[in-house]
Amino acid sequence: MENFWGRRLIALIVDIIILTLFMWILSALVFMITASAGVFYFLTYWIFFGAVIIIAYFTLFEGKTSKTLGKKIFNIKVVAENGDMNYKKAFIRNLSKILYLPLILDLILGFIFVKSNDRFLDRISRTYVVPSDQEVKSQNELSKH
Numbered sequence: 001m002e003n004f005w006g007r008r009l010i011a012l013i014v015d016i017i018i019l020t021l022f023m024w025i026l027s028a029l030v031f032m033i034t035a036s037a038g039v040f041y042f043l044t045y046w047i048f049f050g051a052v053i054i055i056a057y058f059t060l061f062e063g064k065t066s067k068t069l070g071k072k073i074f075n076i077k078v079v080a081e082n083g084d085m086n087y088k089k090a091f092i093r094n095l096s097k098i099l100y101l102p103l104i105l106d107l108i109l110g111f112i113f114v115k116s117n118d119r120f121l122d123r124i125s126r127t128y129v130v131p132s133d134q135e136v137k138s139q140n141e142l143s144k145h
Contacts, residue, residue, distance in 0.1 A: 011068070011071045011073065011076060013070070014073055014074075015058070015071075018070070019053070019054055023050060027046070030042070030046065051099075055091065055098060058097055060087070062090035063085065063086055063089070063091070064087075075133065076129055076132055078093070079127065079128055080126060081126040082126070092124055093127050096119070096120075110123070
């Protein structure tokens with residue numbers, strides 16, 4: 001499985017880079033519009049819109065295809081315990097990705113309370129990250145990763 005956690009981390013970094021580039025472009029456009037309209041108060045809410053965009057990115061990609069762009073590049077995917085990956089499960093498992101601190105807390109809680117070393121919200125949403133070429137077999141086999 002050649003450093004599965006390393007692939008997960010690098011896939012997340014790729015997704016963060018993609019989101020950052022998108023947010024830079026969007027921020028520049030929003031700033032130009034708010035500056036020309038003189039409605040700078042809108043920028044007060046920008047962090048909320050940024051969080052919504054981040055959650056939407058991970059939820060839409062993982063809910064529909066089980067892969068974000070980073071996961072696709074590194075040949076990993078998200079699967080549900082019952083085989084039915086959907087937007088609700090994708091949303092729940094990605095709530096901690098809004099900011100770095102909740103993600104770190106999610107990882108720490110996962111290492112403390114989850115035997116398979118998954119993130120805590122993976123357990124709550126009943127999802128796993130596995131190599132893309134691996135068939136979904138059983139909960140016991142998946143929990144070994």
